[in-house]
Amino acid sequence: MPALITLENLTVKYGKTLALHDVSGALATGSLTAIAGPNGSGKSTMLKAIAGIVKPAGGRVRIAEQTGPIAYLPQTTSIRRDFPITVFQAVATGLYPSLGDFGAITAAHRQKISAALNEVGLDGFEKRQINHLSGGQFQRLLFARIIVQEARVILLDEPFTAVDAETTAKLIQILLQWHKEGRTIVCALHDLLLIKKYFPDSFVLAGKCLGRGHTHKMFEQKLLSFDLDMAELYPESEAPHPHGHDHPHDHAP
Numbered sequence: 001m002p003a004l005i006t007l008e009n010l011t012v013k014y015g016k017t018l019a020l021h022d023v024s025g026a027l028a029t030g031s032l033t034a035i036a037g038p039n040g041s042g043k044s045t046m047l048k049a050i051a052g053i054v055k056p057a058g059g060r061v062r063i064a065e066q067t068g069p070i071a072y073l074p075q076t077t078s079i080r081r082d083f084p085i086t087v088f089q090a091v092a093t094g095l096y097p098s099l100g101d102f103g104a105i106t107a108a109h110r111q112k113i114s115a116a117l118n119e120v121g122l123d124g125f126e127k128r129q130i131n132h133l134s135g136g137q138f139q140r141l142l143f144a145r146i147i148v149q150e151a152r153v154i155l156l157d158e159p160f161t162a163v164d165a166e167t168t169a170k171l172i173q174i175l176l177q178w179h180k181e182g183r184t185i186v187c188a189l190h191d192l193l194l195i196k197k198y199f200p201d202s203f204v205l206a207g208k209c210l211g212r213g214h215t216h217k218m219f220e221q222k223l224l225s226f227d228l229d230m231a232e233l234y235p236e237s238e239a240p241h242p243h244g245h246d247h248p249h250d251h252a253p
């Protein structure tokens with residue numbers, strides 16, 4: 001399969017903080033890829049760079065022209081939930097790029113939103129304010145918002161956080177269905193069991209790319225390991241500063 005998304009020596013900084021350094025690699029059309037790595041390793045940053053939300057300080061992200069719109073599910077911790085909008089309205093925002101003049105929502109759009117809410121198990125929640133949802137229900141809402149976008153490329157940032165086992169299973173089934181339909185999916189997540197079971201390809205990050213390729217190879221090489229400790233992931237000289245920010249020398253090339 002041809003590369004759909006190509007990272008070429010991608011480097012991203014926030015002020016003086018080097019979040020990603022010199023990451024290269026390609027994501028094939030139709031691939032299902034996990035982005036793994038500890039807190040602060042640059043997973044969200046990589047997704048944001050692909051989505052075009054952060055600009056590279058060096059290198060670039062190349063996206064094949066025929067990709068069409070990219071759907072992006074942000075990490076819940078980065079989303080403000082105190083806007084006074086309902087579940088229905090929040091899912092409808094996923095449709096904005098496809099709405100016609102004056103942004104009118106048609107009967108067909110309503111149908112699409114209802115079907116998406118049904119798919120994630122949020123029937124009957126249409127009128128609920130989003131700040132009155134539980135963490136797991138909010139995560140399902142974000143999935144419904146992705147569903148209505150019908151994008152061929154889907155970026156998910158820790159979509160299973162705060163989600164119980166039953167809901168995770170449900171959301172995984174949706175993800176596998178997208179994969180079957182040939183969509184390209186990139187998903188940041190911590191759960192190694194899920195990565196091992198469902199994600200054929202992985203990127204392992206720690207400020208830079210430690211490894212990428214078939215997930216089983218990442219496990220063979222112990223880049224992904226159930227008994228991994230931080231010392232193995234970060235050689236001593238590269239250990240992240242405990243305070244994280246503004247220590248450019250930690251990651252200096």
Ligand SMILES: Nc1ncnc2c1ncn2[C@@H]1O[C@H](COP(=O)(O)OP(=O)(O)OP(=O)(O)O)[C@@H](O)[C@H]1O
Pocket residue numbers: 014015017018019037038039040041042043044045046075244245
């Ligand atoms: N808006 C920002 N301003 C300054 N520094 C940031 C910003 N966002 C991220 N960083 C820093 O960039 C680095 C990478 O952060 P990123 O959010 O990509 O990590 P992550 O792997 O997604 O972590 P987590 O597992 O906690 O979600 C961290 O050192 C983080 O502190």
Ligand SMILES: [Mg+2]
Pocket residue numbers: 043044045075157188
């Ligand atoms: Mg993150």
